[in-house]
Amino acid sequence: MKILIVEDDQIIRHAFKRALLSKGHDVFLAKDGQEGLELWKEQSPDLVLLDVVMPKLNGLQILEMRKNLPSAKVVVMSAYMGDPSLWEHLKALADMSLTKPFENVFEIVQKLEKLI
Amino acid sequence: MNCLFITQPHFQGFFQDVLGPDIKAHFKNMEFFVSQDFKKAKDILCQRPFATVIMQKTRPKDRSSDEPSLLNFLIHIKEHYPDTSCLLMAKHLKIQEVTDYVNKTNVLGVFHEDWDLEKILALVKKSIDKYVLKSRRIQLVEDISNLNKNLEATTKQLTRAVDERTKHIKSSQMDAQKKKLDAEKLAHLVQRLGTATGFEEYLITLKEEHKKWHRVIGPLLLVHPLKDKSTFYFLQGKVMKVRSWPQNIQQIYEKKQSLFRKTLADLLGRPLGPLLEVPFGQNGHLMFEHNLKKQELADFKKHIHLNKQGLAISFQRIFQDNELTFAAKLWQKTFDVISDPIAIVDSSDHILRSNVSFQFLNTKENSILKKLESMPIFKTHLAKKTSQKSDPYQIQIGRRLFEVNCFNMDSKLSLKASQTYKVYFLRDITTSKRLYSQMIQQEKMIALGHLAGNITHELNNPLTGLRALAQVIASELDKSSDFYKDILEIENALKRSQDIIKNLLEFTSPETDSNIQYVELDDLVKKTLPFLKTAIRFHTLKLDLNSKGFYVKVSPSLIQQVIFNLINNACEAMDDGGQISIATSFKSNQKQDFAELKVSDNGPGIPKDLEQQIFLPFITIKKKEKGTGLGLHLCQSIVRKYQGEIFHNTAFRDGTQFVVRLPIVKSKQIHQGKKNVKDE
Numbered sequence: 066m067k068i069l070i071v072e073d074d075q076i077i078r079h080a081f082k083r084a085l086l087s088k089g090h091d092v093f094l095a096k097d098g099q100e101g102l103e104l105w106k107e108q109s110p111d112l113v114l115l116d117v118v119m120p121k122l123n124g125l126q127i128l129e130m131r132k133n134l135p136s137a138k139v140v141v142m143s144a145y146m147g148d149p150s151l152w153e154h155l156k157a158l159a160d161m162s163l164t165k166p167f168e169n170v171f172e173i174v175q176k177l178e179k180l181i
Numbered sequence: 182m183n184c185l186f187i188t189q190p191h192f193q194g195f196f197q198d199v200l201g202p203d204i205k206a207h208f209k210n211m212e213f214f215v216s217q218d219f220k221k222a223k224d225i226l227c228q229r230p231f232a233t234v235i236m237q238k239t240r241p242k243d244r245s246s247d248e249p250s251l252l253n254f255l256i257h258i259k260e261h262y263p264d265t266s267c268l269l270m271a272k273h274l275k276i277q278e279v280t281d282y283v284n285k286t287n288v289l290g291v292f293h294e295d296w297d298l299e300k301i302l303a304l305v306k307k308s309i310d311k312y313v314l315k316s317r318r319i320q321l322v323e324d325i326s327n328l329n330k331n332l333e334a335t336t337k338q339l340t341r342a343v344d345e346r347t348k349h350i351k352s353s354q355m356d357a358q359k360k361k362l363d364a365e366k367l368a369h370l371v372q373r374l375g376t377a378t379g380f381e382e383y384l385i386t387l388k389e390e391h392k393k394w395h396r397v398i399g400p401l402l403l404v405h406p407l408k409d410k411s412t413f414y415f416l417q418g419k420v421m422k423v424r425s426w427p428q429n430i431q432q433i434y435e436k437k438q439s440l441f442r443k444t445l446a447d448l449l450g451r452p453l454g455p456l457l458e459v460p461f462g463q464n465g466h467l468m469f470e471h472n473l474k475k476q477e478l479a480d481f482k483k484h485i486h487l488n489k490q491g492l493a494i495s496f497q498r499i500f501q502d503n504e505l506t507f508a509a510k511l512w513q514k515t516f517d518v519i520s521d522p523i524a525i526v527d528s529s530d531h532i533l534r535s536n537v538s539f540q541f542l543n544t545k546e547n548s549i550l551k552k553l554e555s556m557p558i559f560k561t562h563l564a565k566k567t568s569q570k571s572d573p574y575q576i577q578i579g580r581r582l583f584e585v586n587c588f589n590m591d592s593k594l595s596l597k598a599s600q601t602y603k604v605y606f607l608r609d610i611t612t613s614k615r616l617y618s619q620m621i622q623q624e625k626m627i628a629l630g631h632l633a634g635n636i637t638h639e640l641n642n643p644l645t646g647l648r649a650l651a652q653v654i655a656s657e658l659d660k661s662s663d664f665y666k667d668i669l670e671i672e673n674a675l676k677r678s679q680d681i682i683k684n685l686l687e688f689t690s691p692e693t694d695s696n697i698q699y700v701e702l703d704d705l706v707k708k709t710l711p712f713l714k715t716a717i718r719f720h721t722l723k724l725d726l727n728s729k730g731f732y733v734k735v736s737p738s739l740i741q742q743v744i745f746n747l748i749n750n751a752c753e754a755m756d757d758g759g760q761i762s763i764a765t766s767f768k769s770n771q772k773q774d775f776a777e778l779k780v781s782d783n784g785p786g787i788p789k790d791l792e793q794q795i796f797l798p799f800i801t802i803k804k805k806e807k808g809t810g811l812g813l814h815l816c817q818s819i820v821r822k823y824q825g826e827i828f829h830n831t832a833f834r835d836g837t838q839f840v841v842r843l844p845i846v847k848s849k850q851i852h853q854g855k856k857n858v859k860d861e
Contacts, residue, residue: 076646083653144641149696165641166679170649171656 066181069093069110071101071127072142073119077165081114084170088178098122102130109135111181117143117155125151128158138180182309183229184213187222187236187254188270196235200301207302208309219254226262232312233305234258237270252278255286264315266308268292268301367488374495380404380414381421383499387492388416394481396472398454401445403466404500405429413448424448431466457482459489461496522583522607525590526550533602542578542607552576553585553605575610582614583607637685644682648675684708696736699846702728702765702776705737709744716752717761725764728776733843735823740843743816743827747780747839750812754784754837768842775825775842783836787829795829816841 068090072078078094085092093108095101099121105113117124124141131139141159143152144166156162161180167173184204186196193215201213216222222234238251258265266289271279274291282288289311290304370390377383380402387400402414411430415422426448434441446453457478459467473481485492516523522539524532530550535543543549553576573586590602651672658665703726710717733740751761762781767774787795796817813827820827825843 074642074646076643076650078646080646080649080653084649087653087656144638166645166648166683168676170652173649 066112066178067091067093067108067110068177069095069101069104069108069113069137071095071098071104071113071119071124072116073097074116077116080170084174088174098124098127102127102134105134105137110137112138112140112177114140114142114177115159117141125155125158128155131158140177140180182208182211182233182312183231184211184233184235184305185222185225185231186213186215187219187234188215188217190217192237193217200298203298204302204305208305219251222254223257226258226265230312230316231262231265233266233268233308235268235270235301235305238274252282252285255282255288259286263287264312264319266311268304268308363487367491370488371491371495374491375498377495377499379503380499383495384414384416384421385419391469394471394473394477396474396477397481398470398472401449401456401468401470402496403430403445403468405431405464406500406504413445415449431463434466457485459485459492461493464500465496467492467496521609522605524605526553526603526605528601528603539605539607547578549576549578552578553587575614581609581611584610633685637682640678641682644675644679648672648679651675681711684711696738697734698737699732699734700737700740701730701732702726702740702778702843705740706744706763706765706778708737709741709748712745713748713752716749719757720752720755720759720761723760723762725762728765728767728778731767731774731776731845733776733823733825734846735843739819739822743819743841744778744780746812746816747778747841750839751780751782751784751837755782759783767845774845776845778841778843779830779838780841781833781836781838786837792829792831796827 068085070078070081070085070092072081072094073096075096078096082092082094093104093110095104098119101113101115101119102122104110105127115124115127124143128139128141138161139159140161140163141155142163142165143155144164152162161176163173184201186193186201188196196213196215201215205211205213214225216225222236226234236251236254255267258267265287267287269279269282269288269291271291271293279288279291283291289308292300292304370386373386373390374383377386384400384402391397391400399416404412404414406412409427409429411426411428413424413426413430415424426444430441430444433444442453442456454470454472457469457471459469461467469481469485471478471481516536517538519536520538522536522542524535524539524543526532532543532550570589571587573584575582575584577583584607586606586608588604588606590604651668655665655668655672658668706724706726748761748763752759755761760783762779764779764781766777766779768777769775796813817827820841820843823843825841827839827841830838830840
């Protein structure tokens with residue numbers, strides 16, 4: 066599957082790439098919201114793993130543009146935030162939500178595969 | 182002056198023409214007469230006064246039958262004209278006769294035929310002198326008599342005048358006496374009124390002074406302390422009654438007399454008799470109720486008029502005294518009601534006046550004056566400025582903190598010119614200072630919290646990535662190799678780090694209702710302990726967690742704060758090497774099942790005087806900024822929020838024990854509730 070990872074933290078990107086590649090998926094990486102948006106449009110991935118707090122364009126803004134974007138499953142990801150209503154809102158816009166930190170990266174990969 | 186010659190006929194011509202004129206020439210106003218016989222001479226003598234009679238003895242043959250003799254004639258002269266002197270011509274006279282005549286009668290002198298004009302003249306002069314003298318004497322006597330009479334009259338007049346004068350003096354003395362008495366009476370009245378200490382004495386004095394006026398019923402007094410209020414004082418028996426009226430009765434008086442009387446009668450509670458008024462200006466009005474008849478009334482009016490000034494002055498004095506007393510009392514009360522301690526102190530550290538709050542603070546055992554004066558800043562300020570107020574400074578008295586404000590008082594008030602008084606005004610800033618430092622502390626905490634939150638977030642990402650990568654690497658390694666073991670170690674450490682971060686995030690997360698979860702109390706305790714590592718470091722910890730399987734519905738972070746607080750308090754209450762015991766269990770009473778947490782220490786325990794207050798805000802026994810005093814209060818409000826309770830177990834004697842109880846949720850509810858728990 067084609068999976069797009071939009072995350073500003075280098076090591077998380079790297080870790081996910083390695084994990085997903087080892088499971089045979091195609092991985093595209095974006096380090097900020099703007100790049101993420103462009104790649105989404107270009108590559109039409111099957112799944113987008115979307116971090117929320119990012120420079121240039123953040124996760125929420127991108128999610129709100131979802132209708133105008135090629136269809137894909139969206140998994141929104143963030144550390145536990147202060148405002149739960151915001152988190153609820155994000156969860157509603159996405160197909161699945163993840164909170165950092167997570168226990169096992171491979172469990173996450175499994176969940177993502179289930180989604181598609 | 183007249184001169185008479187009585188001569189023999191043949192001498193007449195001589196006397197007439199020669200001697201007579203000679204004599205006449207020598208004397209003023211002299212008239213002379215001549216006669217031949219004594220009988221005729223008598224007649225002549227009758228007609229006018231003669232000073233001198235010069236005579237000769239007549240010849241018997243010249244004498245008529247009834248003609249007196251010379252002697253007779255002389256005696257006649259002596260008897261009738263004692264002042265007339267006689268001169269005798271001695272011819273035909275015997276010495277014996279002459280002697281006889283001289284002795285018995287007014288014969289002044291004798292001369293002989295061979296007369297000597299000079300001698301005659303001398304004799305005539307002598308007789309004239311004698312006559313004049315005699316008549317003058319008579320005149321004098323008459324004058325004296327007159328004068329005497331005058332004198333008598335004058336004396337009588339004088340006596341009368343003196344009498345009158347005496348009478349007058351006596352009567353004016355009496356007047357003066359009476360006036361003196363009146364003045365004494367007035368002075369006496371004024372003295373009595375002057376020492377009257379209130380309107381009651383005033384009225385009673387007046388009543389007594391006027392007892393003798395039977396028809397005077399009594400004094401009534403109207404006072405207007407404020408412009409639009411009046412007070413009415415009157416005597417009922419020996420007691421004074423007071424009534425108030427919400428208007429100024431004086432104004433009624435000026436408008437309508439009848440209404441005025443009616444108002445007074447209302448206040449008095451009975452009809453009002455005729456009044457004699459003694460107005461005292463705008464402050465008051467004295468009246469005498471009476472039943473006097475016309476004349477008595479006039480007298481009484483006069484009497485009152487004499488005393489009016491005394492009455493007015495005493496009234497004004499009492500009025501002013503009352504005002505002053507009221508004002509003074511009001512001020513005193515004002516100062517006593519103020520809870521801030523206030524005092525006036527002179528330069529020799531004597532407290533001149535102080536309010537109740539100050540007296541409470543400044544006891545015999547504990548004089549705070551030294552403290553007040555001891556601030557060095559204060560002294561320099563005094564040296565520099567003579568300003569009204571020196572900068573405030575803080576002093577600690579017992580447990581309370583005061584801000585001391587010192588005001589310099591104008592020395593004109595004091596008796597000695599060089600004295601300055603200081604007014605101390607203390608404000609209890611214990612609470613506000615605490616509040617302030619607590620606020621600062623809270624701000625710090627919040628800032629710290631934010632900082633911690635930020636750092637946590639920052640750390641979260643790298644740790645997540647690290648662990649994920651470690652897992653990936655582990656999956657690609659030969660499980661028997663050393664590298665694999667190493668990677669596992671790394672992954673473990675990363676997991677621990679993640680947990681710390683997770684805890685911290687939960688702990689510092691702001692409170693919201695959607696945080697509420699079903700959690701085990703034991704779990705919360707375990708999660709909280711890492712935060713207390715440093716605090717517990719020098720103590721021993723005893724854990725006894727027995728509430729597994731029992732869930733409470735709470736916001737985990739908040740309960741963690743409660744647990745943290747209790748354990749932290751326990752640590753801080755003990756010196757190194759203390760023992761802390763944490764136990765959880767399941768408890769049940771008739772109404773409820775609950776999970777119970779007990780945190781105990783073997784420290785000094787809670788002081789008796791604070792026992793009642795420990796859950797109140799801002800109470801702490803920790804030093805200065807270490808304790809905000811909010812801990813237990815916050816714990817209480819958190820626990821109560823979840824229908825739990827928290828208390829201090831006073832039966833625990835080995836130190837301090839706090840107990841928290843939270844209601845347990847039935848298992849059914851948990852299953853339903855778990856759906857609400859956030860996705861994972």
